[in-house]
Amino acid sequence: MRIEKVRVEGFRLLQDVEIMLESKSTVIVGRNNSGKTSFTDIFNRFIGESGARFRLEDFSASQRERFYTAKIMREQGKKPEDVLAELPSISLTLTFRYESNDTTLGPLSPFVIDLDIDSTTAIVRVEYKAMLETIHTLLDIPLPPEGVEPRAYFFRSLRDTLPKAYSSHLQAIDPTDNTNRRNFESTVGLANLLQCNFIRAQRNLDHAQHSETDVIGKLLNALFKTASEPTAATADQELAKELKASVENIERNIQGSFDEMLKKLLPAMETLGFPSLNDTELRPETSLNVETLLSDHTKVVYAGTDGVHLPEGYSGLGTRNLIYMLLQLESYHKAYRAKLTRPATHLIFVEEPEAHLHPQMQEVFISQLNAAIGKLSASYPNEAEWKVQFVITTHSPHVANAASFEAIRYFLNEPAVQANDRQTKVKDFKKGMSSISPDDQNFLHQYMTLTKCDLYFADKAIMVEGTTERLLMPRLCDLTDKLLDGPHKLTQQYVTCVEVGGAYAHIFYPLLDFLELKTLVITDLDSTKPVEKINKKGKTITTWEKCPVAEGERTSNAAIKEWFRPKNNDGWQVTLDELISKTSSEKLSGYRRIAYQIPEEPNAAACARSYEDALVLANPGLFEWPNEQDEATEAWEIAKGLAKADTALRFAICEKEWLPPRYIKEGLAWLSGPPLTKNAEAPSEVAGA
Numbered sequence: 001m002r003i004e005k006v007r008v009e010g011f012r013l014l015q016d017v018e019i020m021l022e023s024k025s026t027v028i029v030g031r032n033n034s035g036k037t038s039f040t041d042i043f044n045r046f047i048g049e050s051g052a053r054f055r056l057e058d059f060s061a062s063q064r065e066r067f068y069t070a071k072i073m074r075e076q077g078k079k080p081e082d083v084l085a086e087l088p089s090i091s092l093t094l095t096f097r098y099e100s101n102d103t104t105l106g107p108l109s110p111f112v113i114d115l116d117i118d119s120t121t122a123i124v125r126v127e128y129k130a131m132l133e134t135i136h137t138l139l140d141i142p143l144p145p146e147g148v149e150p151r152a153y154f155f156r157s158l159r160d161t162l163p164k165a166y167s168s169h170l171q172a173i174d175p176t177d178n179t180n181r182r183n184f185e186s187t188v189g190l191a192n193l194l195q196c197n198f199i200r201a202q203r204n205l206d207h208a209q210h211s212e213t214d215v216i217g218k219l220l221n222a223l224f225k226t227a228s229e230p231t232a233a234t235a236d237q238e239l240a241k242e243l244k245a246s247v248e249n250i251e252r253n254i255q256g257s258f259d260e261m262l263k264k265l266l267p268a269m270e271t272l273g274f275p276s277l278n279d280t281e282l283r284p285e286t287s288l289n290v291e292t293l294l295s296d297h298t299k300v301v302y303a304g305t306d307g308v309h310l311p312e313g314y315s316g317l318g319t320r321n322l323i324y325m326l327l328q329l330e331s332y333h334k335a336y337r338a339k340l341t342r343p344a345t346h347l348i349f350v351e352e353p354e355a356h357l358h359p360q361m362q363e364v365f366i367s368q369l370n371a372a373i374g375k376l377s378a379s380y381p382n383e384a385e386w387k388v389q390f391v392i393t394t395h396s397p398h399v400a401n402a403a404s405f406e407a408i409r410y411f412l413n414e415p416a417v418q419a420n421d422r423q424t425k426v427k428d429f430k431k432g433m434s435s436i437s438p439d440d441q442n443f444l445h446q447y448m449t450l451t452k453c454d455l456y457f458a459d460k461a462i463m464v465e466g467t468t469e470r471l472l473m474p475r476l477c478d479l480t481d482k483l484l485d486g487p488h489k490l491t492q493q494y495v496t497c498v499e500v501g502g503a504y505a506h507i508f509y510p511l512l513d514f515l516e517l518k519t520l521v522i523t524d525l526d527s528t529k530p531v532e533k534i535n536k537k538g539k540t541i542t543t544w545e546k547c548p549v550a551e552g553e554r555t556s557n558a559a560i561k562e563w564f565r566p567k568n569n570d571g572w573q574v575t576l577d578e579l580i581s582k583t584s585s586e587k588l589s590g591y592r593r594i595a596y597q598i599p600e601e602p603n604a605a606a607c608a609r610s611y612e613d614a615l616v617l618a619n620p621g622l623f624e625w626p627n628e629q630d631e632a633t634e635a636w637e638i639a640k641g642l643a644k645a646d647t648a649l650r651f652a653i654c655e656k657e658w659l660p661p662r663y664i665k666e667g668l669a670w671l672s673g674p675p676l677t678k679n680a681e682a683p684s685e686v687a688g689a
Contacts, residue, residue, distance in 0.1 A: 001096060001097065001098040001099070001102055001104065001105065001108065001344050001345055001387065002021070002023050002096070002097055002345055002387065002389055003021050003094055003095070003096060003097075003194075003345060003347060003389060004020065004021065004095045004096065004097040004121075005018060005019070005020050005021065005094075005095035006018070006019045006021060006092070006093070006094060006095075007019075007091075007092070007093040007095075008038075008039065008042055008091070008092055008093075009089075009090070009091045009093075010059060010060050010063055010088055010089055010090045010091060011038060011041075011042045011058060011059075011060065011090045011092075012035065012038040012041075012057075012058060012059075012060060013033075013034070013035040013038055013060070013413065013422060013423050013424040014035050014038050014039065014042070014060075014423070014424055015060045015062060015063070015423040015424070016423075017035075017424060017425070017426045018426065019039070019409055019426050019428070020409075020428055020430060020431075021389055021391065022389070022406070022407050023389065024370055024389065024390065025366055025369065025370065025389075025390040025391075025392060025403070025407055026389070026390070026391050026392070026407055026409060027366070027392045027393075027394060027399070027400060027403040027407050027408050027409070028391065028392065028393045028394070028408075028409050028411060029393075029394060029395075029400045029408060029409070029410055029411070029456040029457065030410055030411030030412060030413070030456065030457070031411075031412075031413060031457055031458070031459060031494075032395075033413060034411040034412060034413040034424055035411050035413065035424035036393040036411050037351070037393070038424075039391075039393070039411075040198065040349045040351060040391070040393065042090070042092055043092070043196050043198075043347070043349065044196075044198060045058070045128075046092050046126050046128075046168065046187070046190070047126075047190060047191065047194060047196040048196055048198065053163060054090060054128050054162075054166065055159070055162070056155070056158050056159055056162055058090060059088050059090065060088070060423065061422065062423070063088035064088065064155075066086055066087060066088045067087065067088065067138075067154075067155070067158060068151060068154060068155070069086055070083050070084075070086040070087045070135075070139060071139045071154060073086060074135070074139045074140070080132055080135065081132070083135055083139070084130060084131075084132050084135055087129070087130050087135070087138070089127050089128060089129035089130075090127070090128040090129075091125060091126065091127040091128070091129075092125070092126050092127075093123065093124070093125045093173075094123070094124045094125075094194070095121060095122075095123050095175075096108060096111075096121065096122045096123075096124065096344070096345070097120060097121060098120055098121075098122065098344075099120065100120055104342070104344065104384065104387075105344065106341065106344075107189075107192045107193045107341060107342075107343055107344045108122055108193060108344045110172065110182075110184070110189060111123075111124050111172040111182075111189075111193065112172075113172050113173075113174050113180060113181075113182050114174045114175055114176045114177070114180075115176075116176050119175060119176060121175040122172070122175070123172065123173040123174075123175050124170070124171075124172060124173075124190065124193065125170070125171050125172075125173055126168055126169070126170050126171075126187060126190055127168070127169050127171075128166055128167070128168050128169075129166060129167075129169060130165045130166050131165075131167070134164070134165040134166075135165065137161055137164050137165040138158070138161050138162065138164075138165035138166075141153075141154060141157045141161070168187050169183065169184075169187070170183070170184040170186070170187045170189060170190055171183045171184060172184075191343075192341060192343060193343060193344050193345075194343050194344065194345055194346075194347060195332075195335070195336055195339075195343040195345075195346045195347070196346075196347045196348075196349075197328075197332040197335075197346075197347075197348045197349070198348070198349045198351070199325055199328050199329075199348065199349065199350045199351065199353075200351050201351035201352040201355060226331060226334040226335050226338050229338040232334065232337065232338040233334075233337055233338075233380060233383075236334065236337075236338075320356075321355055321356045321357060322357065322361070325350070325353065326372060329348070329372065329373075329376065330376060332346075332348060333376050333377075333386060333388075336386065336388075337380060337383070337386075344387075345387050345388075345389065346386070346387055346388040346389070347388075347389050347390075347391065348388060348389070348390050348391070349390075349391045349392075349393070350369075350390060350391070350392045350393070351393050352393065352394060352395060352396075353365050353392060353394065353396075353399060354394060354395070354396035354398065354399050359398045359452070362396050362398035362399050362402075363398045363399070363401075363402045363449075364402070365399055365402070366392070366399065366402055366403055367402070369390065373386060373388060395457055397448075397452045397453060397454040397456065397457070398452060400456050401445070401448045401449040401452065401453065402449065404445070405429045405430070405433050405441060405444075405445060406429060406430045407429075408429040408456075409426055409427070409428055409429070410426070410427040410429065410456060410514075410515060411424050411425075411426055411427075412424065412425045412426075412427055412515070412516055427514060427515065427516075429514075432514045433510075433511075433514065435510060436510050436511070440507050440510075443504070443507055444507060444508065444511055447500075447504075451498070451499075453496075453498055454496050455496060455498065455511070455512075455515060455517060456515070457494075457496075458494050458495060458496035458517065459493050459494045459495065459518075460490075460493060460494070460495045460496075460517065460518045460519065460520075460671055461495065461496050461497075461498060461512070461517050461518070461519040461520070462495060462496070462497045462498070462519070462520050462522060462671065463497075463498050463499075463500050463505050463508060463519060463520070463521045463522065463523075464497060464498070464499050464500070464522045464523075465499075465500070465501055465502045465505070465522065465523050465524055465559075465611070466499065466501070466611070466644065467499065467644060467645065467648065468611055468612070468644045468645075468647060468648045469499075469522060469611055470497055470499040471645075471648040471649070471652055472648050472651055472652050473497045474491075474652075475651065475652045476660050476664055476668065477490040477491050477495070477668060478491055479658070479659070479660050480660055480664075480665050480668040480669065480672070481672070483659075483660075483665065484669055484672070486669075486672065488672040488673055488674065489672065490668060490671065490672045493672070495671070502523050502524055502526060502557045502558060502559050502560075503558050503559075504558075505521055505523060505558075505559035506558055506559050506562035506563070509562070509563075509589075509592065512591065512592055513590050513591060513592070516591055517591060518591050518592075518671065518675055519591060519592045519593075519671075520592075520593055520594075520595060520667045520668065520670065520671040521559060521563075521592060521593070521594045521595065522595045522596075522663075522664060522667060523557055523559045523560060523594065523595070523596050524557060524596060524597065524609065524610045524611060525549060525555055525557065525560070525576070525579065525596045525597040525607070525608070525609050525610070526546065526555050526556045526557040526560075526609065526610070527546065527547055527548065527549045527551070527552030527553075527554075527555060527576055527609050528544040528545060528546055528547060528552055528553070528554055528555065528556045529544065529545060529547045529551050529552050529553055530542050530543070530544055530553065531543050531544070531545045544556060546609070547609075548609060548630070548632055548633045548636045549576060549580075549597070549607040549608065549609050549632055550605070550606075550607075550630060550632055550633065551633075552576050552609075553575060553576060554573050554574065554575055554576060555574065555576065555579060557596070559594070560574070560579065560594065560596060561573075561574065563589065563594050564579075564582075579596065580598055580599070580607060584666065584670070593667060593670050593671070595663045595664060595666065595667030596663060597609065597610070597611075597613075597614045597661070597663050598662060598663045599662070600614075600617050600618055600661070600662050605632075606630070606631040606632035606635070607632055608632065608635060608636070608639075608661070609636055610639065611661070612639035612642050612644070612647060613632070613635040613636045613638065613639035614635075614661035614662075614663065614664075615639075615647070615651070615661060616635040616638050616639055617631070617632070617635045617661070618658075618659045618660065618661045618662065619658045619659055622655065622658060623638055624638075625638070
């Protein structure tokens, strides 16, 4: 049995999101402040052991106004039921999938309320809400002091009244009939159904900042407590008994001669009349507690060859982090095994496992995690397999790209249309990537893994064709920022640059649309002309060879052809004249804009074929012009003699004053602007471009 689907409503940025969980590991990615931590926190509030309570700030910003609306309705004498319906709530709905012949359905059975014998789904909902009998506590507040705005005073009062009026409520929902529900008197059944644990991002591993606290050593105490439970595995109980017996044996030895020596340290109280005939003798007694020994006096050290063992804090943070996570998993595993009635399923959240881990270790983390689970489960050969699901939140492209597309859930923070309207949208790769062919999916996954592509975490993206553009892009962004002198600076935004080449850029188009990522695709016009040749068989054939734009008829660039190609028209071709005359709005497609070479002046005839000759045309004074021929043809000839790497380094480092080619400047000006909606209008041409 496993959790198949999670729905969160009314919690922070998670106004209404639905997330499918994989049977083993689900990886949550996204930009900062997109709601990833909130997804972990709502489980902690409802199911975790921390005892954290909901606060006013936990309600979605767009829903908090409903508190005040409910207050006005109550003052107007509306029906209490209507007032209650207006009050916002926070809910977590879990959809469980089980096998009809599963023998471990005991904890789930109270939540299976449908009558369909073929159904293998159970829905559980826990909700933080007000009750009819408590709304007066929430809404009936005294008048504000003189000079205090009533609405602000009311929301301040909610911080105190909310915990008194709101509480958690558990119910089962019939998957075949949404109106058929069973309410439970308490939420205890949820803890029996699901064990939920957390490995937090802040793991306090830096001994320099935490007074040499041996955080890994302290985990041994937790493992001992679990092993001491009467419901723990027999082998674990035996080990705990042996530890306890060993400590008791030490204690008996201490209470002999050691306590007699301690007695001599007591002051000579007889001189003060103590003890008298009616008093008993005062004597010391030393006692040892195995839990205290493990918690406060047991440390993990790293063995040295010369007998000098290094303290835990002397090891690197990456090693300590990995050991800590593994020990945490072991403690959660043993806690699960030790329960008298084991939960139907086990959910573990791992936040930012990449902390302190080197890139290679990050890449194999998920696969090694699954291997570790297999080993832990194998230590109990006579018991059922450990039914655990992981939810991993990460900012690491190494971790994210190592996961399959099917396991990734992308959290997108949608731009607010109005104040307090910001919310998260969850993009499920398993659903969203279904329109992409398996071959293209495999290419994208392999490419992103090899290049450590961070499209999942960027605010905007630039896709370039070659190494020259990639090396020069930071400098091009800086120059464009200075030329435009607008409020939006590319150099102050998180923009990722991906080198994909003209032959492969179009494969990324569906992925970019799915991510709703504002992206500039910079590519080359790649003009070609027909040339007749005689092949080996003596037949005349027509081939298309590269040439200056003035001599060309069409483009060989796959990214451009795919951009403008009508649907289901593989034989369609676009002419160079048509491409050069395209407007900015015609170069837009959803969240993407394409940029390729155009004349440096709006009415000029000279047009470059690639980035290098575009650079020559934009900066004629920085190059030697040996021949007096057509300007574009001459620039093309000059570009042939330019070494790509040398040119990139020259203009990135040595040349201080130069101009970006017009097509790049226009594209970067568009990219620097605010986020787009899917049907956004194209901006006007860049002034002076």
